Amino acid sequence: MSSAPPAEVTAPPASATRWWSPRTWSLRARLVVTQVALLAVVCASIGVATEFALQRFLMNQLDDQLVEAGRRSAAIFELPPPPPGFPPPPGVRGHHRVPFDPEEGPGPGFLNAPGQAARMVGAVVAPDRPVDAGVITTAGDRAELSEAAVAQLAAVPATRIPETVDLDGLGRYRLIGLHPRHGGTQTIVTGLPTAVVDDTLLWVLGMFCVLAVIALIAATTAGTMIIRRQLAPLSRVSVAARKVADLELDRGEVQLPTRIVSVDPVSAHTEVGQLGTSLNRMLDRIASALSARHASETRVRQFVADASHELRTPLAAIRGYTELAQRKRDDLPPDVAHAMNRVESETTRMTQLVEDMLLLARLDAGRPLERxxxxxxxxxxxxxxxxxxxxxxxxxxxxxxxxxxxxxxxxxxxxxxxxxxxxxxxxxxxxxxxxxxxxxxxxxxxxxxxxxxxxxxxxxxxxxxxxxxxxxxxxxxxxxxxxxxxxxxxxxxxxxxxxxxxxxxxxxxxxxxxxxxxxxxxxxxxxxxxxx
CATH class of the missing domain: 3.30.565.10 (Histidine kinase-like ATPase, C-terminal domain)
Structure with missing residues (x-):
């Protein structure tokens, strides 16, 4: 006997099996990707917050240095010019004299003062006078600025508030404008480059990216191993369910293992443990139901075989008597002859039915065939x-x-x-x-x-x-x-x-x-x- 073919899982369309669709991923892959994604978000958040805080801190430090340099430049700007015969002899210093030449090189004289930082820019902006501006080079010399850079310095107000300006030919600078301490219409503009801050932020960002990549790789490896180990019982449950699904449960005697999934008593309260326990209970019930069904089918088939075998003798007798009666049908009334003809045809049909049932019973019992x-x-x-x-x-x-x-x-x-x-x-x-x-x-x-x-x-x-x-x-x-x-x-x-x-x-x-x-x-x- 053959039954309906088992239902097969229909393969999803190609568009649904694309690797970028999370619905097609395994649970293990989803957990690993989710873990790595959360870690990446955390790393990115920490990186952004760190960069922002570090930028604020370094900018505050740079602004403090800029304010100090601006005040120093304004104070040096108000010093009287050096006496004739400058520089003085070695070891001789005037009480209010500074050992530097303010007239050397382009730009205001305070750029030549000791203690001024390299790459510092300075300018003196006075009404109706050209802007005197310059920059200290990395070698300690003074250099001229481009006209665009001079115009940018001239536009800095004397608000004592630092501001960031991208100076032409020099890069990003923090600039501050101050008035002389003892009054005057001039504006003393001082600027320090933000390159140190930018380089530090860039270095920290690069180091943080490298560390984040290493952390993500380590987290992916460790997460894969941990999740694989934690989901191992679930994989065993899946394998066990697949084995049961592959059994031919629709016919014959089916032997199911009583404990197809091994459940550790210590972890029986966990989700995976409860799933394994439930599967074992379900399989026990299925095994009991299949055994009862097989026993019932065996009894039915045995009854059919016995009944078919026992029916052959009376059917043979009925058929013999009807054939005997058919030999004298000319002596029988028409209605009786018709009835005997019907008895014979139905006996033939029933005999064929009994023979077919007996053959099926023998095949069910596994009787060997001729070879x-x-x-x-x-x-x-x-x-x-x-x-x-x-x-x-x-x-x-x-x-x-x-x-x-x-x-x-x-x-x-x-x-x-x-x-x-x-x-x-x-x-x-x-x-x-x-x-x-x-x-x-x-x-x-x-x-x-x-x-x-x-x-x-x-x-x-x-x-x-x-x-x-x-x-x-x-x-x-x-x-x-x-x-x-x-x-x-x-x-x-x-x-x-x-x-x-x-x-x-x-x-x-x-x-x-x-x-x-x-x-x-x-x-x-x-x-x-x-x-x-």
């Missing part, structure tokens, strides 16, 4: 010839290879397979239907195909077509003498030979395909060992 060399080509020719006689209103055709096709099996049962398939095509198709029987050899199997161009099998009946007592048209099947066991016997005999049978039916085309193992193949070896 001889069978010329399948000759069986096909004989079966089609018989079908042509029984269904002359159908168009029968053959498609056979030139060489005989030999297999090992039970010739009588294989002939019954052919006869039942052809009878099924004849019974369930209208007159004029073309039925083609083809036979070909594959690498390890013999393929027998019975195809007709009839109306087809209803889609709702296709999954149950090999079930016992399955009928597409009950009235017609009964009129033609069908018992509803023909295709069930076909499936059982094919399975007993180690083969398979499949059906494909649409409107205008129905095809039954039987695959039987060739001599020496794995399927034949299984049949030789088990007899089923």
């Amino acid at each position: 001889d060399s069978v010329d399948l080509s000759r069986l096909v020719v004989d079966a089609v010839s018989d079908a042509h006689v029984a269904g002359a209103d159908h168009d029968w055709s053959l498609d056979l290879p030139e060489d005989p096709v030999l297999i090992e099996g039970d010739e009588a049962r294989l002939h019954q397979v052919l006869a039942n398939l052809l009878a099924n095509a004849r019974t369930h198709t209208p007159p004029g239907t073309s039925v083609t029987v083809s036979l070909k050899t594959d690498t390890d199997a013999v393929v027998l195909t019975v195809t007709d161009d009839g109306p087809g099998i209803p889609a709702t009946l296709v999954p149950d077509v090999f079930e016992r007592f399955a009928r597409g048209d009950s009235s017609r099947s009964r009129r033609e003498g069908s018992t509803g066991l023909g295709l069930a016997i076909v499936a059982a005999v094919v399975k007993a030979h180690g083969g398979t049978i499949a059906v494909r039916s649409v409107a205008g085309s129905t095809e039954f395909t039987v695959r039987l193992p060739r001599p020496g193949s794995q399927g034949t070896h299984r049949m030789d060992q088990s007899g089923t």
